[in-house]
Amino acid sequence: MTEKLTGNEAVARGIYEAGVEIATSHPGTPSNGIIEILVQYDDIYVEWSVNEKVAAEVAIGASIAGKRSIELKAEGIQVYGKNIFPKHGTLSQEVIKKSFNREQIAFRTGKPENRKMCAGCPYRGLFYALKQVLPKSRKYFVAGDVGCDHHAELKPFSFMDSQIAMGSSIGNIAGFQQATQLKYSVAIIGDGAFLHSGMNALLNMVYNKSKGTIIVLDNGAEATVNGQSHAGSGYTLRGESAKKIDYVKLCEALGVEYVRTVDPYNLSQTQIILKEELNREALSVIISSAPCVKYVRKSTIGEPKSVDLDKCVGCGTCLDVSCPAIHLKGKMIWHRKSKIDTEQCIGCGVCSQVCPYGAII
Structure with a gap:
């Protein structure tokens, strides 16, 4: 006897039989009916994300972990295949074609990067301390954002695993951790990126009971774009004094139970707090506070x-x-x-x- 399925049931069955393990969406989309059916499958992790951007970031994070994942959008289904594409270089038509065919891709090696942070940059102390406490076995995942924190992927630090977009790191570790249950999952995000879209992703982790360590680099400026001000800078675009956001109160208001602050120039204190929070079986936030030496510190x-x-x-x-x-x-x-x-x-x-x-x- 032929089994009759509704359109949503057929799509959900197809998703399940295709081997999808992570499915995300957000309330209010026409595809909600599909994800509500997917909840019935025990083999698939399904979540409501707080918005479409965060849903995409969680799916991408799971894809980086090698899990087949989808985001159900307002129009259609977005399938993520980051795990089949190379992590470096340009996604040309040739590279994309070879990736889908699982062909070996040869890359030309260029001159090694020799970028360095400014002398006295507060990120340096935090990165050094974090490298000391991360397990030598490399059994961890560290997601970064677009900004000065990209130096963590370069020598001598070399511990950052991904950089997708501004504000993406928190959503990425949520998806990666959900896909792998890895003990050490860390998101590093600048203060501007956190205010831009990281807050939504943090709220999403609270809502979906995700675990991981979020490090907010509070330096009071958008250093990668000539030191532009934001809600955490304490002054407006015109240079007028403004109320400065309190990151500790903000994170607590979003529902994070464990919020700590560190002085990145104090290495011993920073290492102690990093170690404690990395080993905590819960979601926690560390605020690393020290002004940008290029644009803020006078x-x-x-x-x-x-x-x-x-x-x-x-x-x-x-x-x-x-x-x-x-x-x-x-x-x-x-x-x-x-x-x-x-x-x-x-x-x-x-x-x-x-x-x-x-x-x-």
Whole structure:
């Protein structure tokens, strides 16, 4: 006997039989009937997201994890196949065709990236501390945003796994964590991106009982676009004083139970809090607060640092903070000594905290 299905039932059955494991949508779309049927299948994780953008980000995050996922949109179904496309380069017609055919794609290797953060950038201390506490087994997923946090994917940090769009990191780890149940899932997002669309994704994680660690880089400016102001800057486009958003109260109002703040220039404190929150079996937010040294901070933090040449052994540990003010001088390894450019150094002290010989004073 032929089984008769409604249109929505047929689509839902097709989604299930196609092996989809993650399905997202948001209330109010014409495709709601499909996802309400999908709830009946135990093998599929289904969620209401707070809006279409977040639904897409969650589906993309699951796709990065290798799970077949879909987002049911206002018009039709959006199928995500990030896992079959290369993570680097341009998605040309040739690359897309080869990806669908599972063909090997050869890439030309270009000159290695040599970008560095500004001397004294507060992101540096946070990134260094995070690298110290992340498991060496690489059993973690770190999603970033578009912005200065992209330096975390470059050496010497090299721990960021994805960068999709502004405000996407939180939705991405929600989908990835749901697909893999990975213990360590971290989203790194700038304050501007968080206010732009990250808040919606955080609310979505609260609503859907997702786990993970969200790190908001509060530096008071949109540094990648010439230091533009936003609701967390404390001043308007005209430069007039304005009420500055309180990120702790904002996150708590969204329903996050665990919200902590760190001073990224204090490495020991930052590492302790990062370790505690990464090991927490719940959703938590860490606010890393320190002003952008290029657009917000009006003065140096302290006196420029210098190197005690008698103590320096040229080990290069200080280079692990990736500060452009620090260099190793000396042609031979046994003659190498660290040197600090006092014109660039703003005295943040991160390098002196990592030196194992106390040679930076």
